[in-house]
Amino acid sequence: PLVTTKELLLDAQENGYAIGAFNVENMEMVQAVAAAAEELRSPVIMQTTPSTVKYADLEIFYANVKAAAEKMSVPIVIHLDHGSSFELAMRAYRAGYTSIMIDGSHGTWEENIAVSRAVVDACHPAKIPVEAELGKVGGKEDDLEAGDGNPYTDPIDAARFVELTEVDSLAVAIGTAHGVYKGTPKLDLDRLSEIRKKVSIPLVLHGTSGVPDETVRECIKRGICKVNYATDLRIAFTKGVRSVLDAEPGTIDPKKYNAAGREQVKQYVMEKIKVCQSCHRA
Ligand code: 13P
Ligand code: ZN
Ligand code: NA
Numbered sequence: 393p394l395v396t397t398k399e400l401l402l403d404a405q406e407n408g409y410a411i412g413a414f415n416v417e418n419m420e421m422v423q424a425v426a427a428a429a430e431e432l433r434s435p436v437i438m439q440t441t442p443s444t445v446k447y448a449d450l451e452i453f454y455a456n457v458k459a460a461a462e463k464m465s466v467p468i469v470i471h472l473d474h475g476s477s478f479e480l481a482m483r484a485y486r487a488g489y490t491s492i493m494i495d496g497s498h499g500t501w502e503e504n505i506a507v508s509r510a511v512v513d514a515c516h517p518a519k520i521p522v523e524a525e526l527g528k529v530g531g532k533e534d535d536l537e538a539g540d541g542n543p544y545t546d547p548i549d550a551a552r553f554v555e556l557t558e559v560d561s562l563a564v565a566i567g568t569a570h571g572v573y574k575g576t577p578k579l580d581l582d583r584l585s586e587i588r589k590k591v592s593i594p595l596v597l598h599g600t601s602g603v604p605d606e607t608v609r610e611c612i613k614r615g616i617c618k619v620n621y622a623t624d625l626r627i628a629f630t631k632g633v634r635s636v637l638d639a640e641p642g643t644i645d646p647k648k649y650n651a652a653g654r655e656q657v658k659q660y661v662m663e664k665i666k667v668c669q670s671c672h673r674a
């Protein structure tokens with residue numbers, strides 16, 4: 393069934409595992425993530441970015457995830473990823489999204505606090521949890537180019553930010569980047585531990601495609617409770633589609649190549665759910 397992130401992330405935090413959060417961009421990716429979660433008896437988060445909700449509609453993604461979630465026995469969340477404005481966050485809230493990220497990390501400290509606080513005030517009466525971001529995750533996130541300047545999350549600022557905004561989870565910048573890495577990413581794990589010491593709410597890792605599995609496990613040990621994967625799902629889906637079109641260039645039935653994409657995404661998501669150690673938690 394469809395649930396919020398609140399209990400899922402708190403249980404993950406209490407028991408030292410994480411919930412995988414997978415970006416979905418079409419019906420087949422939704423089905424793939426739901427099937428992977430069900431097979432491994434794991435809770436799971438599906439999320440859509442602003443460019444994805446522009447491609448279709450919040451209502452269409454909500455309906456897809458809701459329908460998939462109702463077929464499954466494991467808890468499934470529909471989350472707005474990198475919500476870029478108060479207005480978009482409210483549209484997601486009204487569409488029925490069960491978890492909302494407001495990403496004010498591109499603005500000033502004051503702007504980030506104001507917009508995050510406003511979304512919290514609007515969402516909490518209905519018990520919809522809110523994720524915010526402090527510091528800047530590198531790389532190209534959605535269609536936005538990450539800015540420069542001091543990018544990493546400061547532990548003391550993080551504690552103050554959480555106190556002032558009362559958000560339910562916090563995305564931290566510790567050296568990950570959205571998209572594909574050129575080499576092996578260097579993460580500031582000590583910084584993560586310092587943030588964990590000062591901040592009691594669940595922490596979120598962004599930009600996880602391309603981060604070695606053992607590094608992700610180390611981050612979970614140090615307090616990460618939600619792990620975001622996007623780029624690798626695109627790669628997996630496209631690989632499946634391409635394999636069919638390469639082998640049979642005459643194929644015109646989208647069901648044929650989309651099914652192959654769906655299967656690749658399912659296999660990938662199952663691998664990452666295992667990295668999160670959330671199997672048999674549902
Ligand atoms: P990747 O595309 O690097 O997996 O980043 C995912 C993400 O952070 C989504 O918010
Ligand atoms: Zn992200
Ligand atoms: Na990445």
